[in-house]
Amino acid sequence: MAASSSATPSNSFDLKSASLALVALVLRTTRLEELERQFEERIGPSAGFFDRDPVIIDLGAVAEPDEPVDFPGLCELMRRYSMVPVAVRGVSPAQLEAALAAGLCEAPASSADLPHVRSAPPPVPVPEPEPVASDLPPESPQDDPDRVEAGDTLEAVETGLAAQAADAAADGDAGGAANEGEDDLPPVVSTMVVIDRPLRSGQQVYAKNADLVVLALVSHGAEVIADGSIHVYAPLRGKAIAGATGDIHARIFSTCMEPELISVAGTYQTTDPPLPIEVRGKSAQVRLDGDTLVIEAIKA
Numbered sequence: 001m002a003a004s005s006s007a008t009p010s011n012s013f014d015l016k017s018a019s020l021a022l023v024a025l026v027l028r029t030t031r032l033e034e035l036e037r038q039f040e041e042r043i044g045p046s047a048g049f050f051d052r053d054p055v056i057i058d059l060g061a062v063a064e065p066d067e068p069v070d071f072p073g074l075c076e077l078m079r080r081y082s083m084v085p086v087a088v089r090g091v092s093p094a095q096l097e098a099a100l101a102a103g104l105c106e107a108p109a110s111s112a113d114l115p116h117v118r119s120a121p122p123p124v125p126v127p128e129p130e131p132v133a134s135d136l137p138p139e140s141p142q143d144d145p146d147r148v149e150a151g152d153t154l155e156a157v158e159t160g161l162a163a164q165a166a167d168a169a170a171d172g173d174a175g176g177a178a179n180e181g182e183d184d185l186p187p188v189v190s191t192m193v194v195i196d197r198p199l200r201s202g203q204q205v206y207a208k209n210a211d212l213v214v215l216a217l218v219s220h221g222a223e224v225i226a227d228g229s230i231h232v233y234a235p236l237r238g239k240a241i242a243g244a245t246g247d248i249h250a251r252i253f254s255t256c257m258e259p260e261l262i263s264v265a266g267t268y269q270t271t272d273p274p275l276p277i278e279v280r281g282k283s284a285q286v287r288l289d290g291d292t293l294v295i296e297a298i299k300a
Contacts, residue, residue, distance in 0.1 A: 201219050
């Protein structure tokens with residue numbers, strides 16, 4: 001009798017790049033007792049709000065950059081408030097060693113450090129060919145066959161982003177000194193994602209490198225996230241996170257502002273206690289003024 005054998009798949013797994021919108025806990029002190037007190041004051045009333053959300057610990061704003069950190073104690077404190085610490089950034093070499101020992105990894109300092117948006121290495125220069133007598137004009141360069149124009153769907157927005165990032169980086173290098181004054185300009189969001197269906201609890205939409213426009217209800221427990229601004233032409237009752245990769249000029253707009261959480265460029269605010277009566281349930285916008293979120297009514 002022949003021995004039976006089971007077929008083994010050629011590939012047991014695949015490795016693919018992935019982008020996640022994460023919460024960043026920006027610390028201005030490493031004193032655990034002070035952090036415990038402020039966690040209780042600021043997050044205690046809605047302790048279960050961060051429903052096992054992954055969180056990056058950012059130490060870039062700590063006054064003493066080499067100050068030791070009790071990462072095991074800090075991670076335990078965060079888990080008590082339903083946060084899941086996964087990585088650190090803005091750390092010194094000694095702090096990084098302690099973080100790695102506590103089971104954390106190192107996160108890039110910004111989205112520009114991610115592998116899929118790094119600038120490509122400069123091309124190897126090619127010698128000019130010897131001139132030859134010819135009446136024909138030089139051939140014009142062809143359009144990049146890999147360039148993809150994003151449409152108004154999430155799938156289209158996610159297609160070809162790596163090629164777009166490389167093109168943007170190359171254009172910036174070609175500008176040289178002539179574009180020095182443009183460094184202070186806000187980043188340009190190149191496209192828009194439009195959602196025309198209600199978002200139920202547990203659903204999440206992320207508009208990468210884009211503004212997000214929602215034409216229907218965003219229910220409690222749903223999340224709308226955008227690297228640019230968020231426009232909700234309906235009740236906004238879930239989480240709204242604009243400027244997810246650090247765009248401080250991003251804003252949140254809604255015709256009925258009733259969110260559980262709002263964030264612009266990493267500055268968060270829960271709505272427990274509720275928003276002021278002059279903006280709650282009305283047309284309003286959220287913008288960033290320094291480190292403070294400003295919520296203003298939109299007057300017709």
